[in-house]
Amino acid sequence: MPDLIEIAKGLLESKEVSFIIGYTKDRFGRVKPYIAKSVEDANNLMFDHHSIHNLAVYLTRLKIPENGKVGIVAKSCDIKAIIALIQENQIKREQVYIIGMNCSGVVTHSTDEWKKENIQIKCKYCADKSPMLYDAVAGTAEPFEQPDDTQAVLMQKLEAMSSAERWDFWAKEFEKCIKCYACRQVCPMCYCEQCIAEKNQPQWITTSPTPAGNFSWNIIKAFHMAGRCVGCHECERACPMGIPLTLLTRKMGMVAGKEFNYRHGMAIDQPTLVGSYNFNDNEDFIK
């Protein structure tokens, strides 16, 4: 298996890519996103259990040259976001060189120790530990002790609630929201040049971090993820207030799977769920 650094050096030396979006360690050993622009920079690249960030977000945040190509280091959950961006016509397949990483799971927060209790819940139900779309593959996927899926337990609890109880649950969670929009900024699928939260004529979302404003923001953000969320859990990781946002997105993903047999970000030529119509679509939810 070729080494990540060797692959990166080759790409930068041959100028096949203009830069590589990857991970590096700072001088305290904390892993952070890093843009490697030269062969020397490539020596700083790394990948381990602490490579938690979904770097696909940078594919729309950074300027990719019109006919150019950039490299990206990606785990399978990040690759789903890259595929989704291609499906949604935000980037072209030929603009990215994907260095797919065989993944052995990641921790929840970058400074967490690698142990069972700290492993992200998404790794528990991740069925795709090896890259599904790539130009090169690096790393080895080691089996690891699976975390307990505490989220599934909570989801069952929520499903068993009456709608009034569920409302109260979310009212309490959304009350914490400070409208920092970290959930939006970190989300690879939130690439709108102007977010609906910033529109004021008409104003759809009250900007105040008050119960009404927080409800409208969080619910609209969740709606916009229906059939589009790839399940990278970055929104929840980024939230400074600890709002369990992925309870909503994971549930919607399950509905898309059950009702339409659809998973976003699995194949670049597959029409998107919300962008296509099929006569066989289940309609029994229309009452």
Next chain:
Amino acid sequence: MKEFIINTDEIANLISSLPADKWDILAPAKDGKSFDYILSSDKPIINSEAPPSKISFKEYFFPKSETLFYYKREANEISLTEPKFAEKKLLVLAAKPCDAASLPILSKVFNWDYKDEFFNKRVNNSVIIGLSCAYSDESCFCTSVGLDRNNTKGSDIFLTPFNDKQYVLSVVSDKGDSFVKEFLPNLTEFTGTKETKEFIDNKPFDYKKTKDWIAANFENKIWAETGEVCIGCAQCAFVCPTCHCFDIVDENCDLNCGRRIKNWDACQFGVFTKHASGHNPRNSQEKRYRQRVSHKFDYYYEKFGEVLCTGCGRCTRGCPAGIDIGEIVFSISNQ
């Protein structure tokens, strides 16, 4: 400075004896995420080894959303009503030096030209009990911005752990003195010597030199390198004890009534500087990140003679993109 000995039972007694109709008590929340009100029956957590809460206590003095006034139109007459302001006093227990120090810093900006009566009322109605800090991690750098583990800036009363279950209580301000006289009249005076853990700053910088470098390097690759990684959220600004930008908006309840509100805002948002014309002077994350560092370590220093940072490290610990402001300022100071 008057010093007394206080034990944990006496602190618990103080909490339960403060009349609940006159006092709210704020202490670090059990989950470590924020500060939270505690009841008089609660046993407060006083832990000098705890990391700083995820979000500072700023929102209790400068709320994330605050109504300035209500407006109403009746038969072409417009009337304004002021919001009701709770006159309750606030006791903050176990504030870290990097939390307490933010109040005098915020106070300068809220009293510079216009006196912000909302902020001032809250500060005047509060008593801050600071707690000596025994925590440090890679994100902390309080000693580089003129503070330290035992710094009493912003505290009215300061606690330093002494023996097991005992603290040395130092009276710092007149407000603290009146509070001790009224609620803790029977404490024994302390005459010994306190010992505290030394703070090792792993990215020391001289904030006085940093200022000059920033002023001279408006164009520098350091801004581009950070800006390209920054995702442009406001986590850093909103968890920060000293960031104080706000946006004023009107929210209508119907065609004839509404309220004017002051909400937290942040310079990392693209819309922060966007003009009505569509022009945006800070049209890239590079420029917005430069603004954040420049305001904290150059512009504020220029105007008020100190930096707009207490070195608490919250912005770094929570940054979704792993950006460490201390590391950036450290590398600037080594240029």
